[in-house]
Amino acid sequence: MRHVIIGAGAAGITAAKTIRACEPGAEIVMISADTHVHSRCMLHKYLSHERDERRLSFVPEDFFEEQKITWISGKRASHVWTKTHNVQLEDDTVISYDKLLIATGADSFIPPVGDFRKARNVFGLRHLEDAKQIDEVAETAERVLIVGSGLVGLDAAYALLERGKDVTVVEMADRILPIQLDETAGKTYQKLFEEAGCKFLLGRKASNTVMDQTGSIRKVILDDGREISCDLVIVAAGVRSAISCVESGEIAADRFIQVDEYMRTNCPDVYAAGDVAGLSGIWPNAMKQGQTAAYNMCGRKVQYLDRYAMKNTMNFYGVTTLSLGKGAAEEGDEVVICEDSRSYKKAVIRDGKLDSILLQGNMDYSGVYQYLIKNQVDISEKKDRIFALSFGDFYGIAPDGQYDYQI
Amino acid sequence: MKRIMIDQAKCDGCKSCSIACMQAHRTDEGTVYDLDLTDIHNESRNHIIEMEDGTYRPIFCRHCDQPECVMSCMSGALTKDPATGHVLYDGTKCGSCFMCVMNCPYGVLKADTATRTKVIKCDFCIDAGGEPSCVKACPKNAVFVEEVVL
Numbered sequence: 001m002r003h004v005i006i007g008a009g010a011a012g013i014t015a016a017k018t019i020r021a022c023e024p025g026a027e028i029v030m031i032s033a034d035t036h037v038h039s040r041c042m043l044h045k046y047l048s049h050e051r052d053e054r055r056l057s058f059v060p061e062d063f064f065e066e067q068k069i070t071w072i073s074g075k076r077a078s079h080v081w082t083k084t085h086n087v088q089l090e091d092d093t094v095i096s097y098d099k100l101l102i103a104t105g106a107d108s109f110i111p112p113v114g115d116f117r118k119a120r121n122v123f124g125l126r127h128l129e130d131a132k133q134i135d136e137v138a139e140t141a142e143r144v145l146i147v148g149s150g151l152v153g154l155d156a157a158y159a160l161l162e163r164g165k166d167v168t169v170v171e172m173a174d175r176i177l178p179i180q181l182d183e184t185a186g187k188t189y190q191k192l193f194e195e196a197g198c199k200f201l202l203g204r205k206a207s208n209t210v211m212d213q214t215g216s217i218r219k220v221i222l223d224d225g226r227e228i229s230c231d232l233v234i235v236a237a238g239v240r241s242a243i244s245c246v247e248s249g250e251i252a253a254d255r256f257i258q259v260d261e262y263m264r265t266n267c268p269d270v271y272a273a274g275d276v277a278g279l280s281g282i283w284p285n286a287m288k289q290g291q292t293a294a295y296n297m298c299g300r301k302v303q304y305l306d307r308y309a310m311k312n313t314m315n316f317y318g319v320t321t322l323s324l325g326k327g328a329a330e331e332g333d334e335v336v337i338c339e340d341s342r343s344y345k346k347a348v349i350r351d352g353k354l355d356s357i358l359l360q361g362n363m364d365y366s367g368v369y370q371y372l373i374k375n376q377v378d379i380s381e382k383k384d385r386i387f388a389l390s391f392g393d394f395y396g397i398a399p400d401g402q403y404d405y406q407i
Numbered sequence: 408m409k410r411i412m413i414d415q416a417k418c419d420g421c422k423s424c425s426i427a428c429m430q431a432h433r434t435d436e437g438t439v440y441d442l443d444l445t446d447i448h449n450e451s452r453n454h455i456i457e458m459e460d461g462t463y464r465p466i467f468c469r470h471c472d473q474p475e476c477v478m479s480c481m482s483g484a485l486t487k488d489p490a491t492g493h494v495l496y497d498g499t500k501c502g503s504c505f506m507c508v509m510n511c512p513y514g515v516l517k518a519d520t521a522t523r524t525k526v527i528k529c530d531f532c533i534d535a536g537g538e539p540s541c542v543k544a545c546p547k548n549a550v551f552v553e554e555v556v557l
Contacts, residue, residue: 010481014478039481039482039483039502040481041481041482041502041504042481042482042502045502055500057483058480058481058482058483058500059483060483283479283481283506284475284478284479284506284510287478287479288478291478311509312509313504313505313506313508313509314504315503315504315505315518315523318522318523318524319523320505320518320523322505322508322509324509363505363508363509363517363518364508364517364518365454365466365508365514365515365516365517366508366509366514367475367508367509367510367511367512367513367514367515367516368512368513368514370509370510370512371512390456390464390466390514391456391464391466391512391513391514391515392456392458392464392466395415395464397413397415400410400472400555400556401410401411401412401413401469401553401555402410402469402471402472403469403512403513405512
């Protein structure tokens with residue numbers, strides 16, 4: 001049995017480990033454009049020079065040898081021939097598979113603003129390759145413009161502020177981290193970033209650019225006509241699934257590769273997991289999808305059930321935040337807010353169940369909240385102490401000693 | 408694997424387990440008699456919740472069979488040891504994202520209070536010979552080690 005996995009991110013690596021555990025004798029081949037296994041969530045630590053590429057890895061150094069995986073790195077898959085069960089690489093090498101997992105992830109989306117897509121000094125921050133290119137330009141660049149104040153944008157801002165750069169962040173919304181945070185929680189981080197020297201232009205978007213003869217953008221023009229001079233532009237405006245290897249093929253895909261609850265595509269023996277499957281952009285979900293796909297590739301029928309994806313954490317300048325749910329209250333919802341000098345907590349309760357929670361400053365022991373939201377546990381009796389809930393309120397122990405929710 | 412079992416009914420909330428854990432993980436030398444309980448660097452990996460009805464609920468890492476913390480770790484810092492079954496944490500690899508805190512369904516994990524860069528996580532006192540200090544300290548036998556099938 002030969003399992004082929006395209007992609008060496010969270011989904012691909014987890015799938016490989018899972019297959020190896022299920023089938024010690026199976027052949028596993030991994031193909032990746034990445035030449036180093038790296039955690040995309042830590043690219044800013046490379047950019048800030050806190051970690052080198054080796055320390056961005058989330059697997060042991062001898063991972064491929066120890067797991068007996070053949071790793072073809074630095075190569076993209078260009079086409080999947082589902083009828084003949086072959087993967088064609090960009091150099092026309094052909095690799096046959098019995099079972100195939102496509103876990104190619106996603107690439108930064110660069111909007112067609114001015115010359116963003118042509119310029120030499122405009123980058124997304126998604127792959128180690130992006131970080132290396134930014135690093136090179138940052139050697140001489142002083143003024144950095146970041147488009148987008150989501151987690152990637154602020155990661156980039158953090159890293160380049162650490163490098164002493166003059167950083168400006170442009171954000172369309174009227175507050176930073178608009179998907180994860182409300183205004184109060186966003187302000188806390190905005191202040192910390194401003195103290196580190198960052199400038200924010202909120203409620204504005206880039207509308208045009210001025211490029212010099214060398215092909216570098218020197219000015220970005222905003223929608224209010226304001227011109228921002230810059231030596232380096234980082235675009236953090238979202239991602240697009242990396243589906244090029246299935247384009248013009250039989251595998252059904254629109255913006256994402258379509259999968260069923262077993263992570264199967266419409267083609268026999270072909271599975272997809274992680275960002276390319278479009279179910280979630282969150283690391284833990286990618287790992288679970290990779291694990292689920294792998295079980296099914298090994299003949300164990302396992303459904304992907306743990307689908308909750310409106311979750312994130314962040315940690316800037318020592319202030320940690322947990323954000324679960326959309327945070328937007330609807331009519332009839334109960335909104336509970338608790339604030340002191342060190343923390344901000346906000347819960348949205350809908351029909352006696354927790355819909356969203358935001359914990360900033362102190363997120364100790366907060367893992368229970370995801371369970372309560374995911375499983376839509378009725379907390380109407382306990383809602384007056386919503387921020388004091390713990391597993392103690394649902395305490396149960398299984399015979400093997402593991403915890404077991406009693407609801 | 409060896410698991411710290413919990414007999415919740417026996418727990419009288421004395422917190423000897425928490426003090427023993429703080430002592431086991433303190434950064435400086437000394438005995439429990441000079442352990443500074445107010446030093447935020449001495450954090451316990453376990454905690455006890457006092458319920459309104461006067462009972463106590465010990466919250467201890469289960470080293471789960473399917474650890475959600477490991478399944479959220481983006482740096483490779485959290486791993487399940489296939490030989491011992493223990494969920495281990497390597498602070499040098501940790502990216503301080505705290506997705507593990509978000510993902511532990513039982514609310515066992517927290518960020519370290521002093522620096523918010525490390526996860527406070529039970530290590531089964533492996534460095535101290537693998538007999539958990541909390542278990543040794545419990546006067547009621549409310550926590551004890553048992554071999555369970557992994």
